[in-house]
Structures are given as C-alpha cells and as structure tokens.
Amino acid sequence: MLDAAPSDHGHVVLSAITKTYDGRHLVVRDLNLSIRRGEFLTLLGPSGSGKTTTLMMLAGFEYPTTGEIRIDGAPVHMMPPEKRNIGMVFQNYALFPHMTVAENVGYGLKVRRLPRAEIDRRVRAVLETVHLAQLADRRPGMLSGGQQQRVALARALVFEPSIVLMDEPLGALDKKLREHLQFEIRQIAQRFNLTVVYVTHDQYEALTMSDRIAIFNDGKVQQLGSAEDIYARPENRFVAEFVGDNNCLKGRVTETRGERTTLRLADGTQVAARTTGHVVTGGLSTAAIRPEALRMSGQPFEGSLAAKVSDSIFCGDQIRTVVELAGKESLVVKSAAHSAAIHPVKGQTVHVGWAWEDAWALDA
Amino acid sequence: MEMPITPEMPITQAEQAVTDRRMAAARRKLAAMLPAVPLIAFLAMFLVIPLAIIVKTAFQDREIAAALPATVEQIVLSASPALPGDDVFATLVDELRAAKKSGLLRPLARRMEYGVEGGSAAIMDASRLATEDLATRDAAEIRQAVIDSNPAWAGPGVWQAMAAGSASYSLFYLKWALGADVKFKADGQAATDGTYDFPAIYLRTIVISLVVTVLTVLIGYPMAYVVATSSGLIGKMLVFLVLLPFWTSLLVRTMSWIVMLQRNGVMNDLLIAGGLVSEPLPLLYTRFATVLAMVQIQLPFTVLPMISVMRAIPPSHVRAARSLGASPLTAHLSVFMPQAVPGIAAGALLTFVLCLGFYLTPALVGGPGDQMVSFFIARFTNEQLNWGLASALSLVLIAGATVIALPLSRYISTHSSGRF
Numbered sequence: 001m002l003d004a005a006p007s008d009h010g011h012v013v014l015s016a017i018t019k020t021y022d023g024r025h026l027v028v029r030d031l032n033l034s035i036r037r038g039e040f041l042t043l044l045g046p047s048g049s050g051k052t053t054t055l056m057m058l059a060g061f062e063y064p065t066t067g068e069i070r071i072d073g074a075p076v077h078m079m080p081p082e083k084r085n086i087g088m089v090f091q092n093y094a095l096f097p098h099m100t101v102a103e104n105v106g107y108g109l110k111v112r113r114l115p116r117a118e119i120d121r122r123v124r125a126v127l128e129t130v131h132l133a134q135l136a137d138r139r140p141g142m143l144s145g146g147q148q149q150r151v152a153l154a155r156a157l158v159f160e161p162s163i164v165l166m167d168e169p170l171g172a173l174d175k176k177l178r179e180h181l182q183f184e185i186r187q188i189a190q191r192f193n194l195t196v197v198y199v200t201h202d203q204y205e206a207l208t209m210s211d212r213i214a215i216f217n218d219g220k221v222q223q224l225g226s227a228e229d230i231y232a233r234p235e236n237r238f239v240a241e242f243v244g245d246n247n248c249l250k251g252r253v254t255e256t257r258g259e260r261t262t263l264r265l266a267d268g269t270q271v272a273a274r275t276t277g278h279v280v281t282g283g284l285s286t287a288a289i290r291p292e293a294l295r296m297s298g299q300p301f302e303g304s305l306a307a308k309v310s311d312s313i314f315c316g317d318q319i320r321t322v323v324e325l326a327g328k329e330s331l332v333v334k335s336a337a338h339s340a341a342i343h344p345v346k347g348q349t350v351h352v353g354w355a356w357e358d359a360w361a362l363d364a
Numbered sequence: 365m366e367m368p369i370t371p372e373m374p375i376t377q378a379e380q381a382v383t384d385r386r387m388a389a390a391r392r393k394l395a396a397m398l399p400a401v402p403l404i405a406f407l408a409m410f411l412v413i414p415l416a417i418i419v420k421t422a423f424q425d426r427e428i429a430a431a432l433p434a435t436v437e438q439i440v441l442s443a444s445p446a447l448p449g450d451d452v453f454a455t456l457v458d459e460l461r462a463a464k465k466s467g468l469l470r471p472l473a474r475r476m477e478y479g480v481e482g483g484s485a486a487i488m489d490a491s492r493l494a495t496e497d498l499a500t501r502d503a504a505e506i507r508q509a510v511i512d513s514n515p516a517w518a519g520p521g522v523w524q525a526m527a528a529g530s531a532s533y534s535l536f537y538l539k540w541a542l543g544a545d546v547k548f549k550a551d552g553q554a555a556t557d558g559t560y561d562f563p564a565i566y567l568r569t570i571v572i573s574l575v576v577t578v579l580t581v582l583i584g585y586p587m588a589y590v591v592a593t594s595s596g597l598i599g600k601m602l603v604f605l606v607l608l609p610f611w612t613s614l615l616v617r618t619m620s621w622i623v624m625l626q627r628n629g630v631m632n633d634l635l636i637a638g639g640l641v642s643e644p645l646p647l648l649y650t651r652f653a654t655v656l657a658m659v660q661i662q663l664p665f666t667v668l669p670m671i672s673v674m675r676a677i678p679p680s681h682v683r684a685a686r687s688l689g690a691s692p693l694t695a696h697l698s699v700f701m702p703q704a705v706p707g708i709a710a711g712a713l714l715t716f717v718l719c720l721g722f723y724l725t726p727a728l729v730g731g732p733g734d735q736m737v738s739f740f741i742a743r744f745t746n747e748q749l750n751w752g753l754a755s756a757l758s759l760v761l762i763a764g765a766t767v768i769a770l771p772l773s774r775y776i777s778t779h780s781s782g783r784f
Binding site for chain 2: 059060061080081082084085086087088090091092094095096097098107108111112155156159165
C-alpha cells in the first residue's frame with residue numbers, strides 16, 4: 001500500500017462519479033467525496049438515494065459509469081473487489097452458514113494463503129477483540145443477531161484493511177443492542193485507526209457515530225459535514241427535513257437585510273429567518289425552525305404568532321405540542337415536560353415565536 | 365386451563381377431564397388428516413395394492429403343486445427324489461389326466477420349462493399318452509411308456525425341477541431375477557440361462573443411469589447457476605427453455621430424437637455438410653442415442669431442484685467472499701457451491717432414480733444392448749407372460765432404487781433446512 005499520500009489529498013477520493021444502470025436514470029450524479037485517513041464517514045439518506053450504490057462502487061461490486069476512485073492516490077475504480085483490500089460488513093452479515101465462526105473469520109486469510117498457525121493466531125486475536133473467542137467452533141446459525149454482527153465485523157477486520165465499509169450493519173438488531181454495538185464499533189474504529197464508510201438510513205446512528213456525515217438524496221450529496229453542522233446548519237430544505245424534526249413555513253421573500261430575511265406567508269403573516277444562499281428577494285423560500293427552538297406562551301410576546309393547539313403528546317422527558325397557525329400551517333413545539341411554563345390543552349389559543357437566528361431561510 | 369382438584373371433588377371427575385382432553389387432541393389430529401384422505405385413498409388403490417400384488421406374484425409358484433400334488437408329495441418324501449420309483453410314474457400319469465381336464469396342463473408345462481430344459485415337451489409328451497388305458501396297466505409298464513414318450517423322464521432333471529417347484533410360494537423367480545441358476549439340464553446339472561444375463565442388465569441399467577445423472581449435473585449446474593443468479597430477461601428465458609420439454613409428451617420428445625439421429629436425419633446431414641464425416645454415422649439405436657435422449661428428457665428434473673436451492677443463497681455471500689480477497693472462482697467453489705450441494709444432490713437423486721426405471725426412450729432409440737431392466741419387465745409381462753419373473757424383476761428394481769435413494773434423501777433433508 002502506498003503510504004506516501006499527498007497531504008492535500010484524502011485517503012479515499014471519489015471524483016466526478018456518476019453511475020447509471022440503464023443509461024438514462026442516474027443513480028449517482030457528480031459525486032465528489034474526499035475521505036480522510038482514520039475518519040468515520042456516514043452516508044445517510046433515504047432508500048434509493050444512491051448511498052448504497054456509492055458504497056458498492058467503493059467495494060468494487062459496481063463500477064462507476066464516469067469518474068474515478070483513488071485510494072492513496074492510486075486509481076482503484078476498475079479493480080475487482082478482491083484486489084482492493086477493503087473490509088466490508090454486509091447488511092444481514094452474509095456469514096457463510098457452512099463454516100464455523102473461526103472458519104468464517106479466517107476465510108480472508110485462507111484465500112491469501114497464510115500459514116495455518118498464523119491464521120489461527122490472528123483469528124483468535126480478532127475474536128478476542130469482539131469478545132467471541134468462546135464461540136469459535138459454533139456455526140453462524142447458532143448465534144444471536146448481535147453475535148453474528150460481531151463475527152461479521154471480525155471477519156472484515158482480520159486481514160487488517162485500512163478501510164472498512166459497513167452497509168447498514170445494525171439494521172436487523174433491536175434498539176438496546178444497536179446502541180451498544182454502535183459504541184463498540186466506534187471504539188474498534190478508533191483503536192485500529194480505521195477509515196470507516198458507514199451506510200445507514202438511521203439518522204440517530206449517523207449523528208452519534210460519525211466524524212462527518214454525507215446526506216444523500218436523489219443521487220447527490222446534499223450536505224457534507226459534522227453531525228453538529230448538519231443538525232444546526234442545514235444547507236437546504238431536504239437536509240432540514242430529513243435530519244431531526246423541523247418546522248417548515250413556506251413564504252415569499254419580502255426583504256433581506258444582511259443576515260436577516262423576512263418571509264411573508266400565504267395569509268400575510270411576516271416571519272424572520274437567517275439568510276442563506278437560496279434567498280432571492282421576491283422568490284419563494286422555506287423557513288426551517290427546530291421544534292425545540294420554538295417558544296410557546298399563553299401571552300403574546302415580541303414576534304410571536306397566535307396559534308391554536310390541535311394536539312399535545314406527552315413523551316416522557318418532553319411534551320410535543322402541535323399547533324395550527326392562522327394560515328393553517330402546522331407547527332410542532334417541543335418543550336421540557338417539567339417546565340412549569342405552559343401545559344397546553346387542545347383547542348387553547350397560544351402564542352409561538354422564535355429567535356430569528358434559529359430559523360433558516362432555505363429553498364422552497 | 366387449570367382444573368383444581370379439591371378433596372370434595374371425586375377423583376374420577378379429574379380423570380374424566382384428562383381423558384376428555386386427550387380425546388379432543390386426538391380428534392384435532394384426525395381432523396387435520398382429513399384433507400389428505402383423497403390422496404391416501406388414491407395411494408392405497410393405485411400404489412399399495414398393485415405393489416402387494418407384485419410382491420405376491422413374485423413369490424407365488426403354485427403351478428406344479430396345483431397340477432401334480434400327489435406326485436410332488438411322493439418325490440419330496442422319497443429317499444431319492446431324482447430317481448423316483450414306478451409308483452411315482454403311475455401317480456404322475458393319473459394326475460396328468462386330471463390336469464388335462466382341469467386346464468392346469470399348459471401352466472404346468474410352461475412352469476416346467478422354466479425349471480428344466482425340455483420340461484414343456486416332456487410334460488406334453490407324457491400327457492399325450494396319459495390315457496385311461498395306460499392308467500390300468502401296472503406301474504413298471506407305465507414307467508417304460510412315459511420314458512419312451514420323452515427320454516427326459518429317465519434323467520433326474522425333470523424330477524429335480526418338480527421337487528424345486530413343490531411349494532406354493534418360493535424364491536424361484538426372485539433367484540432367477542437375481543441371476544442365480546434355477547434351471548436344470550435333463551441330466552440334472554445346473555443350466556446357465558443363456559438368454560438373459562440379469563446381473564449384466566442391472567449393471568447396464570445402473571451405468572446408463574449414472575452416466576445420464578453425471579451428464580445432467582454437469583450440464584445442469586452452470587445452467588441452474590445462470591438461471592438462479594440472473595434476474596432479468598435471460599433468466600426468465602432460460603427457465604422457459606428448461607420447462608418447455610414438460611409441455612410435450614415423452615413420446616414426442618423421444619420420436620424427435622429419432623428424426624434427429626436417423627441415418628438421413630438432421631444430425632447426420634449436419635455432420636456431412638460440415639465435412640466432419642463422409643458417410644452417415646449409425647447414430648440411432650446406439651448407447652450414444654439412448655444417453656443423449658435421456659439427458660435431454662431428464663435435464664429439467666436435475667435443474668429445477670438446483671435452481672430452487674441456488675435462489676435461496678444470498679448473493680451477498682459471494683460478495684462477502686470477494687471482499688475478503690477471494691477470486692470469483694474461489695468464492696464460487698468455497699462459498700456458493702457448498703451451499704448448493706443439497707440442490708445438486710436432490711436433482712441428481714431424482715434423475716438417477718427416474719433413469720433406473722426408464723423404458724420408452726431406450727426402447728425406441730437404443731439398440732438391443734442398451735435395454736434396461738424396465739424393458740425386460742415389459743417383455744416378460746406382455747410377450748412371454750412370465751409374470752412371476754416380471755414381478756421379481758420389478759421387486760429387485762424397487763429394492764435397488766430404495767437402497768440407493770434412502771441414504772441420499774436423508775442427507776438432503778438434513779442439509780437443506782426443510783426446503784424439500
């Protein structure tokens with residue numbers, strides 16, 4: 001493996017990748033992505049957004065229609081998967097049912113024709129890393145979902161690849177186990193300084209595990225950034241709506257003064273939000289406000305809008321209140337359950353408002 | 365449900381409850397069987413009963429005992445059965461007279477021919493002079509007359525065959541079907557059956573079946589793989605082509621091979637047009653034609669179980685192997701194929717067992733040396749009316765197929781996680 005990678009290049013670089021299966025419909029369009037060594041990058045998006053295809057192109061099971069993939073500067077996009085030396089954890093694990101756990105894990109070493117003793121030693125070591133040493137002689141069919149997941153992880157790690165791809169590896173597990181394994185995968189990735197490309201459609205998994213997240217939709221990366229960036233500074237409406245909950249108010253831009261943009265909603269109500277590149281005076285825009293950024297009060301306050309409570313849901317640590325504005329737009333307000341401020345009842349009239357810095361004026 | 369048993373409650377009531385519950389469970393099981401009743405009735409009518417009849421026919425051997433009961437008793441009880449005394453001849457003549465009247469003579473003659481060379485002629489010759497007139501003479505004269513009618517009566521062979529066929533049920537036909545020497549020469553020596561070499565026929569049946577099985581697996585495996593792994597139009601087309609032969613009758617398919625392979629047939633035309641041969645090759649009525657036609661007919665049976673097993677192998681397994689560094693071939697051999705083995709075994713087993721019983725195709729496109737057991741079963745049933753031997757051959761075929769199939773089918777059912 002080339003170690004002398006130019007410092008201004010990433011460890012894995014995808015440039016100008018497009019992919020089409022039928023020659024007309026683009027599954028991935030103009031994808032540019034630079035992945036740093038040791039980085040945990042998550043590809044997040046709805047199904048059909050191109051994230052899995054991107055992973056498959058990295059793994060070598062699909063070839064890009066145009067563009068190239070380089071690992072440490074060397075082009076790999078036309079290499080077959082077995083030459084790429086990339087570990088992969090599959091959805092549903094893809095463990096070989098006719099082999100024991102140890103044989104599964106040792107497979108990558110056996111096909112590399114390592115001596116038996118060396119295979120045994122490394123299999124034992126990696127099984128200890130994932131706490132499965134005592135199950136080495138079992139068949140995968142006898143293991144629980146969590147144990148199978150660890151075997152799949154061990155198998156992808158045993159030949160010491162620097163890059164590991166994971167395709168929704170925790171999708172089939174229950175919530176508790178998933179959270180536990182998220183933590184473990186993160187630990188292992190850090191310990192072995194792995195470059196991980198992780199595909200998921202579970203945004204909480206993406207937010208908690210990743211160094212950076214690439215939000216995919218319609219074959220394009222919608223936003224690439226840290227979890228905090230993505231959550232707090234959505235670049236477009238898709239990201240705002242896809243990651244976490246957001247209230248969206250559609251209106252026409254009436255005025256832009258520096259950072260602050262004013263929108264006029266359908267019924268004439270004026271709301272304020274932060275200016276972004278999407279804002280054109282006179283054009284349509286959507287203001288996105290997080291439910292937790294909304295303030296709700298029984299009394300009107302500065303910049304507040306009158307609204308009617310249509311539903312109130314108790315969620316343990318918080319209360320979600322659904323209110324309806326004069327122009328029939330629905331808003332969700334999240335407030336701490338213990339807050340003494342207001343416990344709305346259905347039909348009650350309340351006043352909601354937000355600091356304009358917490359709202360983003362995005363594409364319509 | 366809990367039934368509290370209190371001291372007030374008589375214990376019989378608790379017992380009654382237990383019995384009721386058992387009865388209810390038995391009724392449920394019985395009710396669950398109800399939909400299978402037509403099938404069970406059908407199987408009883410058309411499988412179990414014919415099979416029982418075949419078994420009975422294979423062991424039944426009563427022609428001699430029925431026609432000549434006293435003669436048989438005398439020779440079996442005598443000190444030297446092979447050289448009976450004068451009184452036995454007298455009894456024989458008496459019974460032959462009776463047999464002529466009761467219609468048992470012809471079956472007797474046929475059965476005696478199975479047991480001894482010239483047996484039929486000996487019986488018929490003796491019966492011709494077995495008149496009332498002869499019966500009144502003394503025993504020594506009767507003996508001389510019978511021996512004069514056919515010299516076979518002087519040798520021990522006829523009597524040995526009679527003694528061997530004395531019981532109403534015997535292993536005579538089964539031994540014959542297994543290739544043992546059951547026939548005597550007139551001089552009492554064992555005669556080898558020169559017409560039918562049954563061990564060779566079994567071996568030929570097994571060899572042809574094995575060759576066909578191996579060929580269908582070799583041709584069918586890659587085909588099943590392509591069908592199972594290609595999702596698009598190619599896969600559908602291939603399945604269609606595999607299933608197409610099912611829509612035409614076996615006879616039509618076999619006849620089309622005759623058209624293909626005959627002296628002025630399509631194959632020879634192509635070979636000559638291609639300059640590969642100058643003279644038409646004798647393709648039809650050969651082992652080659654038999655195997656070729658059988659492979660074509662059996663291919664769907666081999667391929668379909670393979671496809672169903674291969675479809676259940678997730679494509680991610682091979683991908684996982686590739687990502688771990690295995691070449692496409694290594695990944696296939698070490699990950700895909702081991703998981704396809706139950707399908708291969710099921711397809712091969714089905715084909716092999718079906719081939720063992722093949723009749724029509726070898727009969728139409730094979731030569732005399734390519735005929736399998738079923739052909740001889742048909743011949744003994746329809747032409748020679750030797751139903752005992754036909755039944756015995758059937759039994760051997762069924763037993764052989766069972767012995768081969770049972771262990772394999774147990775292997776398949778344990779390794780295919782209930783897919784069959």
